[in-house]
Amino acid sequence: MKLSSIAIAALILGALLTKPASSQELFTPQTTTIGSSAPSYYYIGSGQGLTIAVNLWGFVKNPGRYEVPSSTDLVQLISFGGGPLEHAELDRVNIVRQVLHSDSTYGTEVIPVDLRDFQTKGKTTPLLLPGDTIIVPGSTFDAIQQIVALFRDVALIFSGIATFILVLRSH
Numbered sequence: 312m313k314l315s316s317i318a319i320a321a322l323i324l325g326a327l328l329t330k331p332a333s334s335q336e337l338f339t340p341q342t343t344t345i346g347s348s349a350p351s352y353y354y355i356g357s358g359q360g361l362t363i364a365v366n367l368w369g370f371v372k373n374p375g376r377y378e379v380p381s382s383t384d385l386v387q388l389i390s391f392g393g394g395p396l397e398h399a400e401l402d403r404v405n406i407v408r409q410v411l412h413s414d415s416t417y418g419t420e421v422i423p424v425d426l427r428d429f430q431t432k433g434k435t436t437p438l439l440l441p442g443d444t445i446i447v448p449g450s451t452f453d454a455i456q457q458i459v460a461l462f463r464d465v466a467l468i469f470s471g472i473a474t475f476i477l478v479l480r481s482h
Contacts, residue, residue: 353377353391360380363381363442364441365383365444367388369447370448371389371399377392385426388439398452399448400449401426401430401447403423406422407444424436
């Protein structure tokens with residue numbers, strides 16, 4: 312692969328303008344986002360220690376795949392994800408976990424978690440394991456709101472088409 316002189320100059324300039332990391336920065340957790348305007352992969356770690364990959368789906372601000380320290384619990388992951396959305400049902404959170412059965416086959420286990428116990432009673436939340444998928448469901452109200460919005464959008468499209476046809480017929 313041949314680099315143009317502009318690309319080489321940009322690389323050199325970038326290297327010159329990048330400041331070296333201080334010892335404080337080396338031990339501060341870093342967040343790396345990969346993706347477009349709606350990123351879906353996050354790395355949260357200090358570059359040292361064991362990390363695990365987990366998935367965060369549903370009614371959280373930033374759903375996606377996260378690589379987090381192995382000591383991360385459910386509430387920490389939801390916090391890394393920007394927190395729950397307004398209509399998240401925190402009493403119905405599920406952890407979907409892959410398990411190895413005694414006959415050496417894999418299956419899935421769904422672990423229901425009521426985060427109201429964490430909020431009101433201060434109970435701890437489960438530690439996450441590699442490959443866990445956390446699902447934060449939304450309320451029925453939100454589902455109805457989305458369906459109504461869909462019907463509204465379809466009605467607006469038909470209204471626009473009807474108006475266009477009437478304008479064409481009048482000329």
